[in-house]
Structures are given as structure tokens and as C-alpha cells.
Amino acid sequence: MEPPSGDPAAGLMSRYVSAERGYGVPEEGWRICLAHEFQEKRKPFQAKDVSLSNVMEHIGLGIRYLKWWYRKTQVEKKAPFIDMFRAQPLRQIYGAPLGGIGGGTITRGWRGEFCRWQLNPGMYHYKTVIANQFTVCLRRGGRTVYQQVLSVERPPTLQGWNWGFCGQYAFYHALYPRAWTVYHLPGQNVTLTCRQVSPIIPHDYQDSSLPVAVLVWDIENRNDYALDVSIMFTMTNGSGCKDDKSGGHWNEPFCLKKEGESVSGVLLHHRTPVNPYTLCIAAREQADRTVSHQTAFSPRGTCEELWNDLITDGRLDSPAGPSPPTQKGEKVAAALVAGCSVSALGHGTLEFCLAWDMPKITFGSRERQHVRRYTRFFGAEGDSGPTLCHHALTHYRDWERSIEAWQRPILQDSSLPSWYKSALFNELYFVADGGTVWVELPEDGDISGGVRTEDGGLPAQPHVVKEYGRFAYLEGQEYRMYNTYDVHFYASFALIMLWPKLALSLQYDIAGCVVQEDLTARLNLMNGRYSPVKTRNMVPHDIGDPDDEPWLRVNAYLIHDTADWKDLNLKFVLHVYRDFHLTQDRQYLEDMWPICQAVMESAMKFDLDGDGLIENSGFADQTYDGWTVTGPSAYCGGLWLASVCVMCKMARLLDRESVYWRYRDVLDRGSAAFDELLWNGQYYNYDSSGRDLSNSVMSDQCAGQWFLRASGLGEGEYQAFPVEKVHRALKSVFDLNVLRFAGGRMGAVNGMRPEGVPDRSSVQSDEVWVGVVYGLAATMIHEGMVQEGLCTAEGCYRTVWEQLGMAFQTPEAYCEKAIFRSLAYMRPLSIWAMQLALEQRRQEGDGEAGQLAAGGGSS
Known part of the structure; x- marks a missing residue:
């Protein structure tokens, strides 16, 4: 985000952009001045935002939820998987998270604060730990001439430090998994660039798992005299939780020399009874660098002693030995300083690492x-902090080369707009920061609990799970369920394109859940009826709550009985073939085939009249769980036909001819019924109920065609929808849901009336779902509507990242005005479906060009 032309920072942004380029700051990415203030302050969705008609419709749900919420929070002392009374407020502060995949994350805000923590798996707290800072000290001729905390804050604590850096002189840039903060030190002719690097590397299954980040400080001295420059990194033992004061925590210095490289720093041992961990701050030692530390200091009071120690000579006293364990009620912190001499008109570099070992x-x-x-x-004994830091500080340049090689073709593609390049990479933050866990399968683990399908089934330990581990990420940081499958349907493109082994591993886990059952009767909050927790041969909604026991107890979601949902089984089948198409893993296809047959047989019961097309129940029985749908519908009917189509394709690949003809018959009859019941000449109606709003225009009506196209199908023998009708429907969605909503500047509203006003029949129909919009844009691109697709998606990026200040917390939904819902959500990872669509179109174009060049084109 550029500062406005009248902003004093505008000239500085221009002045220092060349310096930024000199340190490798890419032109593309999300950019913001540290002095920026977002004008729009939205509120999270609350019960009072529901219309009166919807309140009356859901009054039973509200009463049942309240009783359940009270029992959960007051009796069981647990956190609800969705807390409707304590939605997270919008904090317009977040930057790129630190850390690899599955080992926890720590988020550093765009102003430099350490402000969001996910170390315990899947559980977040949002606390800025004020003592966690970087401080610069400049010395000339043996005298300190400048010492400043690099923070715009002026906190009521630590008054002995020099706070209040002028934000107009600093700029933040993010292109995940890297970020840059450029500070021009006022009056000093010195520019500092802090480069943040996390090991998020496609197709890398080792370093991408590491709970580390490197923070490299590049120093430019534009003076005609040399300077001694020191950077101090302070870190509290803990994460801002109440257990920081539980007692028993202690720090110790370390130095590790290995393979000709040496790193030193401080280990901060956090000794909680559950999930103890060690934070580690470290710096790389070199001949022309000095590294010093303060093992322990209290982050309370003025902390003048530490500040003055640094002022004296640009380094700390470096006491030996560990600190005593803290007493109950005490906090302890540590400090690490790296320093170097920077010649006149010269440059210098200081390298820090932050790691956490849980x-x-x-x-x-x-x-x-x-x-x-x-x-x-790196071992499981809890003593890996030094080796993690050593590895990170000696390998981060390799990581950067890999990251640059991956991103370069996209960044250099002049046909792609800059906002798209920023969105594509920055939305990827959720792969690591989605409460993500990546764990080993136990030696005696069995993904299906010993249950097998009647027609064969899954190995107890599929090779991909045994070799690459188990992977899970949350539906959202506020919607705390792992691998929520109806939403993963959208988000999964990021995994299958960048870490396909994790995508397949997740699929094996879901398949293992399919064949299991849990007949424990449980109250469904929506309708007040009891049903089994998990029904055999139905895809689970999710694999569990991190505040319970994921993989062991699935379906944490208890608002609806999802065994009656129409989309989950179909999405599994579509996943299977798309994943096979992109990986060509034949063993995976063969393993999944019996599961696909089982879930399709279960889904057949939803075709109540035998016309080859399933019906919805009259309730919210799919991913739009607040928007009722009755009879055959565009969304679920389209997913059904697409899944039948891929069953035909898989049957042919596996030489199951009789199965092919069975599904071919269903596909032919179902496609005819779909057209007859839903096509109105311009688009597919929301449903076929004949209600007043059944002809609403649903933005997601072509989701089935989207997955067919992503799987290399959708035409010829494996076609479920007439292409000309798909094009007509997408044009209607673009004209109505996009251009006639909010002036065409906010993406696509979920439901639009044909007269051009949003469908306000539910709490979801008049929302924009960012992940759905990216999927819609991908569908448009597949169908040749490239500019329309980019225009549609751009509205979401501009709204979320630039207008609403929701960087690195993209929500599930927002309305045209006032409110948003569910910050930091899984579904927007679907932007990678846009990249797949663009790549497939380019490949098809190259193929056509090659064919014409070879004389294969027709005249």
C-alpha cells in the first residue's frame, strides 16, 4: 500500500525505493508505511447483525447453543470450537508469520511487534509482548551517537528505553514467506533493512517443517565516516500468556561450533507441565562480528540497566551460566546483541535466528x-534449539535461492497484475499459520482404525503417510476444526500444487475416517435432534478439535448432522481424481477407488426420485450451512454430476467397464434433469423449489465444472455441463454478483437477485466469501474469461488487504458494509486454483501453438 500523495511519507517512499531494491526487496508484494492508519474499522459478525426473520428461524439454535456454550466454558473449562460470544476483534497489525509448516508459528506485525502466537497446536492467543523488540545502537569514535528501539510504540512499561520511532521513516514489505522492513534512521544517513525468512519451500519436506525463522539486518552507511552498528534482539521467556508467570522458567547461554560455522545465543526454557518448549535466539558469529548477550533480565519496570549496558560500548556483559528458575509471579527475558563495523559509504550484515523447540x-x-x-x-529430546539455529543461519541463503527460483517465473510474468502476485504468495501464510500440525504416524498407527472396506481398502500405514507424516490445518483460527473437508475442497489447491505429498497424506486420513463409525448419539444444535457422531461410508466434516483429540474423535462440528450433507462425499471423489491427474500416482488412485465407490453409493440415497440427480433436504445441508436449499440445486447438483463424471473416468482408467456404464447412465440422466430443472436461459437457478428466491444467482453455481476443468476434464466424453451454458452462467454471475455489487469493487456476493440486489434471505447469501471468489475466478479463467476472473478476484484483494487492514488474517466472509466474519480462514488458499488455471491455459496455448507450427492446425 503506497502512502497518499499528500502524506509526508510519500517522498520518503520514493527516495528509498532504490535502496530497497538494492537489498533484494521485490517490486511486487504488500507494502505499507509504518505510520499508516486504516480508516475503516469493521466489527465481527454478532447475533445482533441477524435480521429479525433469521432470528425467529434460528431461535431454537440460539437457545441450544447457549446451553452448550455454558457447559463447555463453565463446566468443562474448554474453549468452544466456534465461540459466537467472543469473536476476535479486528486488529489491523499483522504481518508475515514466522516459522515453517506444522511446528507452530509466531506472527510479527508489520510495525515489528511479536503479536500472535500458536505454539500449542491449533490454539491461538493474541498478545503483543512489548519487550520483544529490536534496538539499534550507532557508535562513532568510541561514543554512542544514536540508540533507538525500532518500534513506533510508546508503552507504559520499559520507560528506560527510547521508544517512539517515527513510522513515516519506515516501510514494510511482504511477499510470503519473506518480508522486509526498511528503516531510515532520521538524521543518521543510515538505512536498516530487516529481512525475515521462513523455510516455506515447495516440494521440500524437511526444512519446510522447521520451527525457525531468520532475521537478516542489512546496514547501509551513507556517511563519509565509519560507524560501529549493533542490533539488540530482546525476547521474553513465554508468549504473553498467564503461564509466563507460573514459575520454573529459566534461560541459559549457548555457543555451537559445527562444520566450521559458529552460532551463539540464549535458550529460554519454558517449563509448563503441558507442551513445554524452548525459545532460542541466536546470531551467527564471524571474524568481523561481535556477539554478546544478557542471559536474563526482568521485562518489568524501566529496564534502564540493560539499556545503559548497550549504550556504554554497543555490547552486553555476557554473563556465563544459566539463570535461576523464576519464582511464581515473575517473568524473565533475554537479550542478544550482534555488532559490526560499517565503513564509510559501506554496507554490513548481521544475522539473527529465532527458533522454538516443542x-x-x-x-x-x-x-x-x-x-x-x-x-x-533434529531429534525429539527438547534440546534441539542450538542445532535448529545453526542449521537455519547456515542454510537460509539456500532457502532464499529456492524461494526465488519458485517465485521468479510468476513475478516476472508481465501478463499478471502486481496485486495478483502479492495475493498469490501472501495468502499462502495460512499453510503454516492455520493452526497447522505436521506429525509422525506412530509405529503402531493405523489410519483406519483396523477397519477395511468390503471391496478391499486402505493399507494400515500407506507409504505416503508413513514417509511424509500426518498433516492437519484448521478451518480457521476462530473456527477451530482440523481439515474441515467442505472448506478444504477450496483450499486444497495450495497443497496439491506445492506439497502434494501432504495433500495425499491428508486424503488417506480422510479415507481412513470414511470407513469408520461412531454411533454415540449427539445433539445437533440446529434441529435439536440426536444422531450418531460419525456414520460409516460418509466423509467426515472434520477430523477433530485441537482442544480435544483429533484423528481419534472426528466431527467436532455439531451444529448439523453432516451425514446428511450433500457435498462432502462428492468433494472427496473430485479430490481423488484431481490429485491423481496432477500427480499421476497410480497407487493412490487404486487405494482410493474402493472408498470412492463406497461414498458414491452412500450419496446415491439422496437421489429420491431416481432421475440421476440428487436433491437437497430443505435445510442448510452443505458448506453454505446458513443458507437453506431445497430439491435439486445448482451447487450440490453440479458437484454430483461432476463426481459422477470423474467416476466414469476412473472406472475407465482402472478397467472397471461395468462400473463405467452404470455411472454413464446416471450422468446422462442426471445432466438432462439438471438442465430441465435448473437452467433458466441465463444461469442455473439456486434451487428448483419454486420458492420466491429459488431463482437467485449463486456465485458458486459452477463449482462442479471448476473441478472438472482443474482435472483436465469438462469436455467431450467427460463433460457434465454444456460449455455454452457454463459460459452464459459465468457471464451472468460477473454481470450481477460482481459488477452490480458494491460498484464491482468488492468481489462476488454469494447470492444476487436477477433484478440486481443481493439475496438477503440468509446470513450467508449476502456475504462475500473470499475463497469462493478465488475459486470462481479460477473457473472463469479455465473458461477463457481471464480478464473477468482477474477483475473478480482483485476486488477481494483490494478490500481485504488495502481497505480493511486484514493482512495475514483474510476472513471467511465480509458484507458490503460494517461487518466481517471469521478472521484468518482456510478457504482463501483457493487462489492457487487461479494459478493452476493460468498454467493450464498456458500449456494448452503452447500445445496449440506447437501444433500449428508443426502444420497440425486446420485452415
């Missing part, structure tokens, strides 16, 4: 212990 984890139930993926390479 090798063994338990979820909320504390029934089982899980071992994180990174321990395969």
Missing part, C-alpha cells in the same frame, strides 16, 4: 502424545 505435543484431551515432523531430522 518436539512432543498433546492436544487438549492429553490422551495421546504426538511427535512433530521436524524431530525426524
Whole structure:
């Protein structure tokens, strides 16, 4: 985000852009001045935002939820998987999170604060720890001439430090998994660039799992005299939680020399009874660098002693030995300083690392212990902090080369707009920061609990799960369910394109859940009826709550009985073939085939009249769980036909000819019924109920065609929808849901009336779902509507990242005005479906060009 032309920072932005380029700051990315203030302050969705008609319709749900919420919070002392009374307020502060995949994350805000923590798996707290800072000290001729905390804050604590850096002189840039903060030190002719690097590397299953980040400080001295420059990194032992004062925490210095490289720093041992961990701050030692530390200081009071120690000579006293364990009520912090001399008109570099070692984890139930993926390479004894830091500081340049090689073709593609390049990479933050866990499968683990399908089934330990581990991420940081499958349908493109082994591993886990059942009767909050927790041969909604025991107890979602949902089984089948198409993993296809047959047989019961097309129940029985649908519908009917189509394709690939003809018959009859019941000449009606709003225009009506196209199908023998009708429907969606909503500047509203006003029949029909919009844009691109697709998606990016200040917390939904819902959500990872569509079109174009060049084109 550029500062406005009247902003004093505008000239500085221009002046220092060349310096930024000199340190490798890419032109593309999300950019913001540290002095920026977002004008729009939205509120989270609350019950009072529901219309009176919707309140009356859901009054039973509200009463049942309240009773359940009280029992959960007051009796069981647990956090609800969705807390409707304590939605997270919008904090317009977040930057790129630190850390790899599955080992926890720490988010550093765009103003430099450490402000969002997810170390215990899947559980977040949002606390800015004010003592966690970087401070610069400049010395000339043996005298300190400048010492400043690099923070715009003026906190009521630590008054002995020099706070209040002028934000107009600093700029933040993010292109995940890297970020840059450029500080021009007023009056000093010195520019500091802090480059933040996390090991998020496509197709890398080792370093991508590491709970580390490197913070590299590049120093430009534009003076005609040399300077001694020191950077101090302070870190509190803990994360701002009440257990920081529980007592027993202690720090110790370390130095590790290995393979000709040496790193030193401080280990901060956090000794909680559950999931203890060690934070580690470290710096790389070199001949022309000085590294010093303060093992322990109290982050209370003025802290003048530490500040003055640095002022004296640009370094700290470096006491030896560990600190005593803290007493109850005490906090302890540590400080690390790296320094170097920078010649006149010269440059210097100082390298820091932050790591956290929590090798063994338990979820909320504390029934089982899980071992994180990174321990395969660095051990599970809880003493890996030094080696993690050493590895990071000696390998981060390799990581950057890999990241640049991956991003370069996209960044250099002049046909792609800059906002898209920023969105594509920055939305990827959720792969690591989505409460993500990546753990080893136990030696005696069995993904299906010993249950097999009647027609064969899954191996107890599929090779991909045994070799690459188990992967899970949350539906959202506020919607706390792992691998929510109806939403993963959209988000999964990021995994299958960048870490396909994790995508397949997740699929094996879901398949293992399919064949299992849990007949425990449970109250559904929506209708007040009891039903089994998990029904055999139905895809689970999710694999569990991190505050309970994921994988062991699935379906944490208890608002609806999702065994009656129409989309989950179909999405599994569509996933299977798309994943096979992109990986060509034949063993995977063969393993999944019996599961696909089982879930399709279960879904057949939803075709009540035998016309080859399933019906919805009259309730909210799919991913739009607040928007009722009756009879055959565009969304679920389209997913059904697409899944039948891929069953035909898989049957042919596996030489199951009789199965092919069975599904071919269903496809032919179902496609005819779909057209007859839903096509109105311009688009597919929302449903076929004949209600007043059944002809609403649903933005997601072509989701089935989207997945067919992503799987290389959708035409010829494997076609479920006439292409000309798909094009007509997408044009209607663009004209109505996009251009006639909010002036065409906010993406696509979920439901639009044909007269051009949003469908306000439910709490979801008049929302924009960012992940759905990216999927819609991908569909448009597949169908040749490239500019329309980019225009549609741009509205979401501009709204979320630039207008609403929701960087690195993209929500599930927002309305045209006033409110948003569910910050930091899984579904927007679907932007990678746009990239797949663009790549497939380019490949098809190259193929056509090659064919014409070879004389194969027709005249």
C-alpha cells in the first residue's frame, strides 16, 4: 500500500525505493508505511447483525447453543470450537508469520511487534509482548551517537528505553514467506533493512517443517565516516500468556561450533507441565562480528540497566551460566546483541535466528502424545534449539535461492497484475499459520482404525503417510476444526500444487475416517435432534478439535448432522481424481477407488426420485450451512454430476467397464434433469423449489465444472455441463454478483437477485466469501474469461488487504458494509486454483501453438 500523495511519507517512499531494491526487496508484494492508519474499522459478525426473520428461524439454535456454550466454558473449562460470544476483534497489525509448516508459528506485525502466537497446536492467543523488540545502537569514535528501539510504540512499561520511532521513516514489505522492513534512521544517513525468512519451500519436506525463522539486518552507511552498528534482539521467556508467570522458567547461554560455522545465543526454557518448549535466539558469529548477550533480565519496570549496558560500548556483559528458575509471579527475558563495523559509504550484515523447540505435543484431551515432523531430522529430546539455529543461519541463503527460483517465473510474468502476485504468495501464510500440525504416524498407527472396506481398502500405514507424516490445518483460527473437508475442497489447491505429498497424506486420513463409525448419539444444535457422531461410508466434516483429540474423535462440528450433507462425499471423489491427474500416482488412485465407490453409493440415497440427480433436504445441508436449499440445486447438483463424471473416468482408467456404464447412465440422466430443472436461459437457478428466491444467482453455481476443468476434464466424453451454458452462467454471475455489487469493487456476493440486489434471505447469501471468489475466478479463467476472473478476484484483494487492514488474517466472509466474519480462514488458499488455471491455459496455448507450427492446425 503506497502512502497518499499528500502524506509526508510519500517522498520518503520514493527516495528509498532504490535502496530497497538494492537489498533484494521485490517490486511486487504488500507494502505499507509504518505510520499508516486504516480508516475503516469493521466489527465481527454478532447475533445482533441477524435480521429479525433469521432470528425467529434460528431461535431454537440460539437457545441450544447457549446451553452448550455454558457447559463447555463453565463446566468443562474448554474453549468452544466456534465461540459466537467472543469473536476476535479486528486488529489491523499483522504481518508475515514466522516459522515453517506444522511446528507452530509466531506472527510479527508489520510495525515489528511479536503479536500472535500458536505454539500449542491449533490454539491461538493474541498478545503483543512489548519487550520483544529490536534496538539499534550507532557508535562513532568510541561514543554512542544514536540508540533507538525500532518500534513506533510508546508503552507504559520499559520507560528506560527510547521508544517512539517515527513510522513515516519506515516501510514494510511482504511477499510470503519473506518480508522486509526498511528503516531510515532520521538524521543518521543510515538505512536498516530487516529481512525475515521462513523455510516455506515447495516440494521440500524437511526444512519446510522447521520451527525457525531468520532475521537478516542489512546496514547501509551513507556517511563519509565509519560507524560501529549493533542490533539488540530482546525476547521474553513465554508468549504473553498467564503461564509466563507460573514459575520454573529459566534461560541459559549457548555457543555451537559445527562444520566450521559458529552460532551463539540464549535458550529460554519454558517449563509448563503441558507442551513445554524452548525459545532460542541466536546470531551467527564471524571474524568481523561481535556477539554478546544478557542471559536474563526482568521485562518489568524501566529496564534502564540493560539499556545503559548497550549504550556504554554497543555490547552486553555476557554473563556465563544459566539463570535461576523464576519464582511464581515473575517473568524473565533475554537479550542478544550482534555488532559490526560499517565503513564509510559501506554496507554490513548481521544475522539473527529465532527458533522454538516443542518436539512432543498433546492436544487438549492429553490422551495421546504426538511427535512433530521436524524431530525426524533434529531429534525429539527438547534440546534441539542450538542445532535448529545453526542449521537455519547456515542454510537460509539456500532457502532464499529456492524461494526465488519458485517465485521468479510468476513475478516476472508481465501478463499478471502486481496485486495478483502479492495475493498469490501472501495468502499462502495460512499453510503454516492455520493452526497447522505436521506429525509422525506412530509405529503402531493405523489410519483406519483396523477397519477395511468390503471391496478391499486402505493399507494400515500407506507409504505416503508413513514417509511424509500426518498433516492437519484448521478451518480457521476462530473456527477451530482440523481439515474441515467442505472448506478444504477450496483450499486444497495450495497443497496439491506445492506439497502434494501432504495433500495425499491428508486424503488417506480422510479415507481412513470414511470407513469408520461412531454411533454415540449427539445433539445437533440446529434441529435439536440426536444422531450418531460419525456414520460409516460418509466423509467426515472434520477430523477433530485441537482442544480435544483429533484423528481419534472426528466431527467436532455439531451444529448439523453432516451425514446428511450433500457435498462432502462428492468433494472427496473430485479430490481423488484431481490429485491423481496432477500427480499421476497410480497407487493412490487404486487405494482410493474402493472408498470412492463406497461414498458414491452412500450419496446415491439422496437421489429420491431416481432421475440421476440428487436433491437437497430443505435445510442448510452443505458448506453454505446458513443458507437453506431445497430439491435439486445448482451447487450440490453440479458437484454430483461432476463426481459422477470423474467416476466414469476412473472406472475407465482402472478397467472397471461395468462400473463405467452404470455411472454413464446416471450422468446422462442426471445432466438432462439438471438442465430441465435448473437452467433458466441465463444461469442455473439456486434451487428448483419454486420458492420466491429459488431463482437467485449463486456465485458458486459452477463449482462442479471448476473441478472438472482443474482435472483436465469438462469436455467431450467427460463433460457434465454444456460449455455454452457454463459460459452464459459465468457471464451472468460477473454481470450481477460482481459488477452490480458494491460498484464491482468488492468481489462476488454469494447470492444476487436477477433484478440486481443481493439475496438477503440468509446470513450467508449476502456475504462475500473470499475463497469462493478465488475459486470462481479460477473457473472463469479455465473458461477463457481471464480478464473477468482477474477483475473478480482483485476486488477481494483490494478490500481485504488495502481497505480493511486484514493482512495475514483474510476472513471467511465480509458484507458490503460494517461487518466481517471469521478472521484468518482456510478457504482463501483457493487462489492457487487461479494459478493452476493460468498454467493450464498456458500449456494448452503452447500445445496449440506447437501444433500449428508443426502444420497440425486446420485452415
